[in-house]
Amino acid sequence: MDTKQDKVPAPRLPLAMSIEYRKSYGRQNTKGTLKNISLSGAFLETETLELATNDKVVIEFIVSDRRRKMACTIVWKNQKGCGVQFQPFNKRDTQIVDDLMYFVQNNREFRKNLLEDIFKQAA
Numbered sequence: 451m452d453t454k455q456d457k458v459p460a461p462r463l464p465l466a467m468s469i470e471y472r473k474s475y476g477r478q479n480t481k482g483t484l485k486n487i488s489l490s491g492a493f494l495e496t497e498t499l500e501l502a503t504n505d506k507v508v509i510e511f512i513v514s515d516r517r518r519k520m521a522c523t524i525v526w527k528n529q530k531g532c533g534v535q536f537q538p539f540n541k542r543d544t545q546i547v548d549d550l551m552y553f554v555q556n557n558r559e560f561r562k563n564l565l566e567d568i569f570k571q572a573a
Contacts, residue, residue, distance in 0.1 A: 462486040462493075465554045469494075474506035474521065482531070484509075487551060489544065491522070495531040503527055507534065513550045518543060 464486050470479040471494065482496040494509070501507070505524045510517060520543050522534035538544045 462488045463551055463554050465550075467550075469509055469511065471496075471507050471509045471522075473501075474508055479510075485531070487554070489536075489548065489551070491525070491533060491535040493531060494534050501527060501532055506537075509534070511550065513553065516549075 465484060467484040467487075469482055469484055471482055472479045480496065480498055482494045485493045485495050487493075492509075494507075501524055503524055503526060507522050507524065509520050509522055511520060521537040521539065523537060524532045525535045526533045536543070
């Protein structure tokens with residue numbers, strides 16, 4: 451049963467991560483940038499016009515020296531890029547996305563705390 455709640459996207463974290471991807475049946479990698487990410491998908495900024503809704507792509511993540519290729523489906527597209535939905539094959543696929551989100555969030559919290567400390571010392 452499709453409900454409105456089923457279509458609500460997962461919370462996203464902003465980031466700017468360079469990645470390489472290719473169509474699932476393609477041979478040549480293309481460069482792109484993940485601009486936000488959630489456990490269910492991401493926004494892929496890309497200049498290529500060759501992608502369309504429902505195309506299958508493979509994104510390669512590199513997190514802490516770990517490489518992982520993740521199958522994705524393009525769910526929407528505009529002139530700046532496309533929304534991709536992750537199609538995890540196993541728990542390692544989900545884990546690398548979770549680890550990346552944890553790293554991004556902790557990095558952001560560290561910078562926020564550092565700025566707060568600087569402002570307190572300057573006051």
